[in-house]
Amino acid sequence: FLKGKTALVTGSTSGIGLAYAKALAAEGAQVMINGFGDADAIEKERAALEATSGKALYSDADMTKPESIAAMVKRCHDELGGPDIVIANAGVQHVEPIDTFPVAKWDQIIAINLSSAFHLMQAAIPLMKEKKWGRIISTASAHSKVASPFKSAYVTAKHGIAGLTKTAALETATFGITVNCISPGYVWTPLVENQIPDTMKARNMTREQVINDVLLDGQPTKQFVTAEQVAALAVFLCRDEAAQITGSNYSIDGGWTAE
Numbered sequence: 001f002l003k004g005k006t007a008l009v010t011g012s013t014s015g016i017g018l019a020y021a022k023a024l025a026a027e028g029a030q031v032m033i034n035g036f037g038d039a040d041a042i043e044k045e046r047a048a049l050e051a052t053s054g055k056a057l058y059s060d061a062d063m064t065k066p067e068s069i070a071a072m073v074k075r076c077h078d079e080l081g082g083p084d085i086v087i088a089n090a091g092v093q094h095v096e097p098i099d100t101f102p103v104a105k106w107d108q109i110i111a112i113n114l115s116s117a118f119h120l121m122q123a124a125i126p127l128m129k130e131k132k133w134g135r136i137i138s139t140a141s142a143h144s145k146v147a148s149p150f151k152s153a154y155v156t157a158k159h160g161i162a163g164l165t166k167t168a169a170l171e172t173a174t175f176g177i178t179v180n181c182i183s184p185g186y187v188w189t190p191l192v193e194n195q196i197p198d199t200m201k202a203r204n205m206t207r208e209q210v211i212n213d214v215l216l217d218g219q220p221t222k223q224f225v226t227a228e229q230v231a232a233l234a235v236f237l238c239r240d241e242a243a244q245i246t247g248s249n250y251s252i253d254g255g256w257t258a259e
């Protein structure tokens with residue numbers, strides 16, 4: 001149902017972002033992916049997306065650089081059209097008490113996890129207004145609704161995404177544009193999976209103990225969310241049936257924020 005539409009997903013060389021790109025391409029959207037990583041692996045993903053839904057682009061724009069974000073959106077517009085759908089997804093984490101939290105880390109996380117969504121919207125909204133259609137989605141987090149200690153910058157940025165989402169929704173409400181965010185709990189991504197062996201060693205635990213007693217401690221279902229489940233919600237938000245859903249923050253967290 002997305003044939004003829006173009007989607008730009010930031011931070012889509014792995015994890016949740018890549019799942020968004022694949023799910024949108026499967027519905028026919030042409031996609032531009034973005035993020036860092038191994039050049040060959042990225043090219044393989046780009047080619048697979050191209051085989052699914054037509055010309056696909058990769059941008060190495062750094063989400064800490066506003067001018068690179070604007071240039072990325074312009075290139076998407078010039079070479080693919082649109083973008084009709086933008087997903088602000090790039091994100092990083094740093095875990096440390098406020099007392100010693102490095103200022104540079106704070107600035108980086110606010111830039112990537114929050115300000116980049118603003119810059120993306122600033123570049124994309126005028127293009128969407130012209131077409132009188134648009135879908136803007138951000139990956140927030142359970143940490144847009146509740147906090148955990150030692151994640152000051154991340155929690156602040158994600159709460160900011162929830163506020164930005166509401167504001168942008170109000171500003172675009174009469175233009176056929178919807179703005180929403182998705183708040184996952186713990187998602188099974190390579191990033192999470194790769195932590196398990198080290199944690200097993202550090203805590204002298206089995207794989208099952210690490211998963212249930214460490215990673216899924218706060219997730220009542222005791223199951224990970226999958227990147228594909230998050231992507232399916234984003235695809236739904238792109239449907240005509242979702243045209244009246246705007247300014248919302250959707251939890252998909254196995255019950256985490258119900259506690």
Ligand code: NAD
Nearest residue numbers: 011012013014015016035036062063089090091141186187
């Ligand atoms: P990931 O590490 O697999 O993916 C992050 C992506 O962002 C990668 O493509 C990376 O290259 C890109 N990126 C990092 N810094 C960048 C920069 N400066 N410029 C451009 N791209 C950059 O992580 P993920 O788990 O897929 O996370 C994606 C989003 O989902 C993040 O916003 C994260 O906060 C959010 N999230 C993740 C979880 C989880 O449990 N995995 C839970 C809630 C929310």
